[in-house]
Amino acid sequence: MQALLLVALLAPGWALAQTAVSDKEAREDAAGFKEFSDHVKEYVRLHKSAEATIPPLKPTDRPEMITAYQQALVRKIREARPRAKRGDIFTHKAREAFRHVIRSEFLGPQAAHARATIQQGAPLEKVHLQVNQTYPESAPHTTVPPTLLLQLPKLPNEVAYRIVDRDLVLLDVKANLAVDLIPKGIP
Amino acid sequence: MRFRLFFFFALLALLAPAQPADEFKFPLKSNSVRFAAIGDMGTGQTRQYEVAQRMVGARQRFPFDFVIMLGDNIYGGSSPRDFEKKFEIPYKPLLDAGVKFYAALGNHDNPNERFYKPFNINGAAYYTFKKGNVRFFVLDSNYMDPKQFAWLETQLQNTGSGDWKICYFHHSLYSSGRKHGAATDLRLQLEPLFVKYSVNVVFSGHEHVYERAQPQKGIYYFTEGASGQLRRGNLKATDSTGKGFDADRTFMLVEIVGDEMYFETISRTGETVDSGVIQRQLRSSATKSLLPAPNNAVWTPASDRQGLRPDGSARPPAWPSGSSDTKIFIGLPSA
Numbered sequence: 001m002q003a004l005l006l007v008a009l010l011a012p013g014w015a016l017a018q019t020a021v022s023d024k025e026a027r028e029d030a031a032g033f034k035e036f037s038d039h040v041k042e043y044v045r046l047h048k049s050a051e052a053t054i055p056p057l058k059p060t061d062r063p064e065m066i067t068a069y070q071q072a073l074v075r076k077i078r079e080a081r082p083r084a085k086r087g088d089i090f091t092h093k094a095r096e097a098f099r100h101v102i103r104s105e106f107l108g109p110q111a112a113h114a115r116a117t118i119q120q121g122a123p124l125e126k127v128h129l130q131v132n133q134t135y136p137e138s139a140p141h142t143t144v145p146p147t148l149l150l151q152l153p154k155l156p157n158e159v160a161y162r163i164v165d166r167d168l169v170l171l172d173v174k175a176n177l178a179v180d181l182i183p184k185g186i187p
Numbered sequence: 188m189r190f191r192l193f194f195f196f197a198l199l200a201l202l203a204p205a206q207p208a209d210e211f212k213f214p215l216k217s218n219s220v221r222f223a224a225i226g227d228m229g230t231g232q233t234r235q236y237e238v239a240q241r242m243v244g245a246r247q248r249f250p251f252d253f254v255i256m257l258g259d260n261i262y263g264g265s266s267p268r269d270f271e272k273k274f275e276i277p278y279k280p281l282l283d284a285g286v287k288f289y290a291a292l293g294n295h296d297n298p299n300e301r302f303y304k305p306f307n308i309n310g311a312a313y314y315t316f317k318k319g320n321v322r323f324f325v326l327d328s329n330y331m332d333p334k335q336f337a338w339l340e341t342q343l344q345n346t347g348s349g350d351w352k353i354c355y356f357h358h359s360l361y362s363s364g365r366k367h368g369a370a371t372d373l374r375l376q377l378e379p380l381f382v383k384y385s386v387n388v389v390f391s392g393h394e395h396v397y398e399r400a401q402p403q404k405g406i407y408y409f410t411e412g413a414s415g416q417l418r419r420g421n422l423k424a425t426d427s428t429g430k431g432f433d434a435d436r437t438f439m440l441v442e443i444v445g446d447e448m449y450f451e452t453i454s455r456t457g458e459t460v461d462s463g464v465i466q467r468q469l470r471s472s473a474t475k476s477l478l479p480a481p482n483n484a485v486w487t488p489a490s491d492r493q494g495l496r497p498d499g500s501a502r503p504p505a506w507p508s509g510s511s512d513t514k515i516f517i518g519l520p521s522a
Contacts, residue, residue, distance in 0.1 A: 061304040063270040070299055110372065117372035120358060120393075138263045140294045143358060146331040146376045160330055173298055 025100065032097030033153045039089040040159060040170075043179055047158045047172060050076035057174070073175040074134060084131050089170060089180035098168065098182055101151045106187050114145040118186070124164050129178040135162070135171060211451045211462040213249055213442045220319040221250065224439040226257030226357075226392025227293065228415030231272040235415035237455050238436045239277035245453060246281065249440050253318070254278075254286060257392030257411055258293025258328075258357030260306065265297040274305070289316060291325050293357040293392060298329075315342050321443050322346045326356035328373055328391075336376065343384035351443060351467055354381065355390040359410045361403055363428040364394030365421050381406055387468055388448065396422050396433040397452050399461055403427065405468050411452070414438045432460040 053076055057069040081088075090098065105114055123142045129135065142163045152161060155170075159179060162169040168185030169178050213221075223242055228235050242254075261273050275282070282288075282305065290306035292298060301308040308314060312327035313335055324342060327335065346352055358370040360377060370393075381389065382404050392412035400408040413436050422431040436455040441448060446467040452460045 057299075057302055057310075059302050059304045059309050063265065063267040063303060066299050066302050067266065069302075110375070113372035113375060116368070117370060120367045120370055137265065137297070141296075141298075141329050143294065143329055143370070143373070145372045146336075147372055149330070149332045150376075154333060160332075176297070176299070 028093065029097035029100055032091070032093035032095075035091050036089065036094035036097070037153050039091065039094075040153075040155060043089060044156050044158050046080050047077065047175075050080050051174075070174065070176060073172075074177050077172065077175055077177060078132050081132070084179075086131055086180060086183075088131070090168075090182050095182050095185075098152070098185060102148065102168070102185060103187055105145070105148045105151055110145075110147045114148055117143050117145040118163060127165055128167060128183070129164055129169055129181060131178055131180055133178050135164075135176045135178070211449075211459055213440070213449050213451070214444050214447075215249070215442070216444045218319065220321045220441075220443040221252055222318075222441050223251050223254045224257065224355075224390050224409070224411050224441060225254060225414035226390075226410075227259040227395055227412040228256070228277075229259055229261040229269075229273040229295075230415040231262075231269070231277075232415065234417070234436050234455060235273070236277045238414050238438055239281075241453060241455060241457060242278075242438055243280045244457075245438075245440060246284070246286075249442070251440060252286065254281065254288045255323070255325075255355055255390060256288055256290040256306070257355055257390055258291045259295040259392060259412075259416070260290050260293065260300060261297070262295045262415075265300065270303065289323065289325060291356050291392075292327050292329060294329055313338065317350070319443070320349065320445070321351040321353055324352070324354045324386075326354060328356040328358040328370065331373060331376060336380070340380055340384075343380065343386070346384075348385070351388070351448070352384065352386045353388045353390070354386055357391060358393050359391040359398075359408070359412075360389065361400040361408045361427045362391075362394045362410055363398055363400075363422050363425045363431060364396055364410070364418070365423050366418055367394050369427075378404065378406075385468065388465070390439075394418070394421070396431060397437040397439075397460060398422065398431040399429040399452075400427045401429040407465055409439065409450075411437065411439050430461050 051073060054069065054072045057066065060066065120143055124139055127136065127139065144161050144163055158173060160171050160173050162171045163186055166184045166186040167181050169181040171177065172179050228238065261269050263269065287307060288305055290308055292300060292312060298312065300306060301310055301312055313325060315322060315324050324339060326339065343352065358373055360370055360374040362369045386406055388407045390409045390411060392410065394410050394412045395416040395418035396410065396413050398410040415436065417436050418433065420433055422433045437452050437460060440451045440453065448465040451462040454460050
């Protein structure tokens with residue numbers, strides 16, 4: 001009886017504390033995503049300036065033109081950010097926010113679907129990209145679960161999220177280049 | 188090079204078994220929409236070339252105008268040599284005859300394939316095109332982000348109710364394949380849109396077999412992922428299986444005449460492994476339409492080349508009961 005009374009007295013306080021924690025966490029996540037989106041905008045500006053220095057890629061029936069364009073863009077981007085390193089875009093705050101969202105997706109009600117989706121696309125294993133490294137030419141792409149994409153910050157056309165082994169990679173789509181990553185971002 | 192190519196195709200033609208008498212007849216109406224469907228073909232290996240050659244032969248009796256590619260168009264790299272060996276050479280007779288190819292991107296494709304003109308993607312990862320009374324929606328199922336969903340919804344909304352709506356993309360929403368199975372996360376997001384906007388037919392690849400799923404919420408799903416690759420014996424019948432074939436490589440031929448879609452699935456050796464006619468669903472309520480059992484829907488395991496179970500019986504129907512405004516005739520069309 002005394003125990004019940006104690007629970008009844010403490011429960012509202014505990015619930016309030018939990019709400020405060022989740023509010024705080026939500027605010028921190030929002031700030032993390034904002035920081036991420038700002039860095040992505042900066043990167044896209046850099047991408048566009050790099051792209052402006054090479055002849056534009058238009059649909060062509062000569063595959064060598066596509067390869068040449070991709071290689072030129074990679075070179076220009078690497079030159080423009082020679083000291084790029086992990087965490088430049090997925091900052092500490094951003095990483096935390098991403099981890100929260102991804103964890104809730106992979107531990108939530110859609111977890112089985114999300115995991116099955118990753119398994120569907122012959123996921124790359126034991127491959128770990130580095131910043132400024134190109135995605136392996138002959139490697140398949142893992143499907144990023146659409147339900148996860150709904151939860152993550154929207155991206156401009158120049159970049160996309162990719163899953164490589166368990167790493168979440170921000171990939172420059174046209175250059176096929178790793179811009180930044182969260183190692184073991186997928187639980 | 189040209190001589191070697193000519194010699195290769197001449198040799199294939201000589202070695203190919205005689206074309207069996209075709210029982211399935213397409214209407215071949217002058218204003219119909221005629222196309223072929225291939226998936227997971229870009230291996231550059233002999234089997235892909237044999238399927239391509241079979242397509243060239245089929246075009247003599249069924250002059251299709253274009254080919255839809257269901258992804259994994261170029262495996263293992265995207266050098267000029269890859270494009271040549273895995274696309275330009277095998278389909279050269281079709282390309283020379285003016286047949287157009289419309290590609291979806293698979294998980295083995297370099298996303299920059301969208302800039303390769305003969306794939307008609309025109310630089311976007313997802314796009315739409317119209318032929319006659321058919322609107323095609325080509326999606327990038329590797330990366331279904333909210334932007335693509337919004338685009339798809341707008342496009343579906345803007346398509347007239349008099350048109351067929353056909354979606355195609357790489358990953359199957361319904362599959363009885365053991366290797367990958369259905370892309371259920373993708374299905375959770377896409378199916379409500381398909382139902383809401385009365386999509387009629389969906390084509391996919393990825394699983395290296397042929398399969399026609401039983402209609403799901405009134406929508407017909409085909410998997411054609413064996414036009415180059417093959418995962419022999421990979422099908423395992425489930426409640427959603429309509430008909431499957433995992434004994435050889437295949438491609439599909441389709442003709443749409445008014446409200447009817449005729450289809451035939453042909454193996455590398457020229458055998459018809461599935462065929463039928465689908466009546467376009469005219470749904471007043473998108474979720475209302477459920478199909479009656481077709482009278483000879485059968486399950487075709489790898490061990491059974493004749494298209495029936497060893498005892499000749501049809502698979503027990505698992506089809507939803509109830510009235511319907513949709514008709515399907517699997518087998519020979521009545522007319």
